[in-house]
Amino acid sequence: MKIDADSINQPLISVVLPVYNAVEHIEISVQSILVQKVREFELIIINDGSTDGSAAILERLAKLDSRIILISRENRGLVSTLNEGVAKSRGKWIARMDADDIALPDRFLRQLQQLEVTKSDICGTWIRLFGASSKHVIKHAETHEAIAVELLFGSPFAHPTVMMRAALAKGLPYDATWEKCEDYDLWRRAFLAGWRMTNVPEPLLLYRQHSAQISTASLSEQQILTHKVRQEYWQSVSSSLGLSTADFQEILKLRSSSKEGVDMDKVDSVVNSLLANATGEARAVVTDQSLRLYYRAASQCSNISSRWANLHHEAPASFSVRLKLWVLSKLRIKSESKAFGFLKAIYWRLNG
Incomplete structure (x- = not known):
């Protein structure tokens, strides 16, 4: 049975979900978004040239829920995919999600509440690790002033948890120069552009860890780029x-x-x-x-x-x-x- 979403013509939230060869985990990830307590959203899924059967799963899910907007095309990479999703979004807020993670049912509700109370432009949450590693919680600072300090040392947000004000996000795209740490670079530029920042001090996303996430070579490149972003932020402030x-x-x-x-x-x-x-x-x-x-x-x-x-x-x-x-x-x-x-x-x- 096809689900018709209330307010789908003017969604409150646009969820941007890039997918590349995520056949093992994509269905549970998508379902965790579809059962959110806040229902007024569109889910923009961009199948970035998957070759593993992800497309068939996504096509089936899209037929069951009209909130899903499925785009399938050739592989262009993560940064290009993220920017495409942001550009196509119609909501007041843009929420990120990854293809192998699980959002808890009240994630969007708690983030909208936090954004309203703090008058912020971007809001993340804590995450709980699961899968191949420890199940401990990774925490980030809640207040804007504390996030400014955390930026000096590393990313103050778990990327797949963020919800951003669309009007600002559309004017500050991800930069392919920093691919593999494109999120840290974006938070640096967003802070310097005057965005107000906050995190919900609760783990509202289960972050899956597995061996296929990043290669040793990619990790080394990521560490080098992250160090450069960190250096630029220190220089700025x-x-x-x-x-x-x-x-x-x-x-x-x-x-x-x-x-x-x-x-x-x-x-x-x-x-x-x-x-x-x-x-x-x-x-x-x-x-x-x-x-x-x-x-x-x-x-x-x-x-x-x-x-x-x-x-x-x-x-x-x-x-x-x-x-x-x-x-x-x-x-x-x-x-x-x-x-x-x-x-x-x-x-x-x-x-x-």
């Missing part, structure tokens, strides 16, 4: 933070593949400056993100534990954090090593 290029380059070294020769005095200075200019959730983000940097630096810095304590002399650093830093330093455990990954996995299990 450093003057407003009272930082010089020489200062923040030491922070960037800790996020690169080569961490040799990092000037920890400058790292301390930058972190101290960020802490001094941040309050509330933004300060908590500075603390969390900088702690990750100190974990990365621990193997080459014998006094890393005391450095961290000195940054938090007003509210002394917890004993457990200082102990972790001391262990990593004394045993010279590098952040890219199997030992570090093992310890991190144990921490995830102990902390849900």
Whole structure:
């Protein structure tokens, strides 16, 4: 039986869902959108040249629900597909979805509520991992001010969770120059363009992890491009933070593949400056993100534990954090090593 959507002529939300060879997971992903509590949407599915049988599944689903707009064509790549979906959208809001993830039923409802309360232009959510990896929750900052800080260190949104104001998104397309980290680049440009940003502090999407997601070569390219986006954002906002290029380059070294020769005095200075200019959730983000940097630096810095304590002399650093830093330093455990990954996995299990 064909479902007719209320308000399909003027959908509140346009969902953009790119599909490329997702035959194993696409049906459950689409169904998770169709059962959303908010029903006033169009689901724009672009089959980007799939060769695995995805097309047949999508054609069957499109016949059952008139909210589905199915476009099948030759392969053009993710960025081109995303921009096509955004251009064809008719809703007030544009929501992203990936072909192997599962949206929880109240995802759209909670995002619309958050956007209304915060008067924001873009809203993401937390995600819960499932599949080949841990089932822990990945969290992102909720407030605009905290997101501005999180941008300094990496993407502040889980890409398949975002909902964006269409009028703004159509004027700020994804850039193919940054494919593989096109989302991080877009959030950087959106922030600098004045978009208000928020996240719903709840896991409203199940993010599937599996071995076919990204190759080792692609991961390496993604890391290089992500580092470049991060560097451009630091360059854009450093003057407003009272930082010089020489200062923040030491922070960037800790996020690169080569961490040799990092000037920890400058790292301390930058972190101290960020802490001094941040309050509330933004300060908590500075603390969390900088702690990750100190974990990365621990193997080459014998006094890393005391450095961290000195940054938090007003509210002394917890004993457990200082102990972790001391262990990593004394045993010279590098952040890219199997030992570090093992310890991190144990921490995830102990902390849900």
